[in-house]
Amino acid sequence: MSATTAVRTSPQKAFSDWANNHRKWLFASPAMIIVGLLIAIPLVWTIYLSLTNAEGSVRAEHDFIGLSNYAEVFTDVDRFWPAVLRTFIFTGGALVVELVLGMAIALLLWRPFRGERWVRVAILLPLVATPVAVGMMWKLIFDPNIGFANQLLGYFGIPAQPWLSGQATALPTVMFMDIWQWTPMVVLILLAGLTALSDEPDEAARIDGANAWQRFWYVTLPLLRTTVVVAVLLRSIDALKTFDILYATKGKGGGAFHEVETLNVYAYGLSFDYNDYGVASAVLIIFFLLIIAIMWLITLRRKEKVAK
């Protein structure tokens, strides 16, 4: 297709002209078709399944039962609503800690210093580590009997904790893992935002006598708003969908008492551990709508603020 202006025989020239005139869709459509097919067909199918009593195997006979799966899900106070609650606790809790910690670390790294390179490498490593392996690593460290976590507490005279195996401590423990792995991501994003800032507003505030906290709160943070929103968006998308470390450390159903069963783990379990496709699909559709709604809310707030 390397077409130059040289005179060409007509079919080739015609094709080249056609390709160049339609390059917009020629370029864009393969990717869109692949993604579209991978999403659209499954989504329609999932919606259909959510209206049936499919169970055991999708190829087995199943009947159309209307919205009763949804009714079943919404009245399920044993698994569904606790899973919703855990999803919000996990996402919200991890997100807040990651943002605060991430901002603190980003501010520490902001101005140049010696050994910067090494600190940056240390921050990058958790980020690229395989989540399943990270889960296993923490499973050993948090092991109640042989783990380093309790050994460390012992040095300070604090009694040993059950961590992952405790009903109350399991969820905070997996949140800790998420925070360890993903705070670096927030740091990198905020740091990129900070380095792109111009120095003048900060200088002006300094000359006006503002202290470090005032300069951060009234100057730097407002200027950084769009970057913070991007960090919140990216992290909440991924935190809502967290699966790997939960399934790797606690297995099916999020543990014997479903301690870490979020919506994602619940839906996965219904689909592939219990083959209850009808109900699973209903949960998935609700989960999907929930994510869309949250994303919409975040971007809406962002637009509002820009409009002001």
Place this chain on the structure above:
Amino acid sequence: MTTAPSPTLRARPATRRRRRPIRSRAYTWFRAIALIVIVLAFILPLAWMLLSSFKTNVDIYDASKTLVFTPTFDNFANVLGRNNYFQFIFNSAWIAFASTALSLLVGVPAAYAMSRFSMGRSAGVVLLARIIPGVSLLVPWYFIFANLRLVGGYSVLILSHMFVALPLIVYIMMSFFDSLPEELEESAQVDGLTPIGAFLRITLPLSVPGIATSAILSIIFSWNNFMFALVLSGANTKTLPVAIFNFVSYASIDWGGLMAAAVVVTVPIMVIALFTQKYIVSGLTAGATKG
């Protein structure tokens, strides 16, 4: 603005340093200590994993042998010798490579078109794949591909990993093309190239840093992906994360072996990360600073 690889990231005016507040020295100390604590918090767990992979299970259970122990390579020998781990390493590498290559092939032109023609809505379709939870697609995928007799083969795994790679590549490359001036292409067209010719000969060569960035990230994400392979892989096409996960269920927690398996999956990716740090950072922060 500082989207895809831009060397301006580090360039800071030197005048900064002179205007330090009076308590600068105290702050310097505080900062140094804080940074050391941060580095230790991120590095120590990984070091613990590495140490444990060289310990016998007896030593792992012995608190007095936290740091002083006789290293053993048995764990690695066991892991790599038993359950054909080399096959899993190959699987992970091949799937990561193929899904990234194919995604670049369709993703880069798409990102270019979406950037140059401001196709916001079309981009939304591709980026929807970033938002949608993978589980919600897995059941239908499983049955469609089972009917096509593809489950357990490489093609399905590559396709499912493309689902992760494609939005990533489109997102990063769009912000890269956004920052690439259009004038170069325009002048190339004035000089007689067709629009597609200008893309192939001018834009693409200039996009190598962006392509490298998105390719590295895509390989990492594919290598680390767990859920798709958990459902769609067969006994011989298992990827490393799935192999590690299965390790737990039948070895009633052989901690040394488990840590060796974890090291086998994480170390290659970390080595790559060390050498491509700049690209990874610019890719992860792509689009972070524009409105």
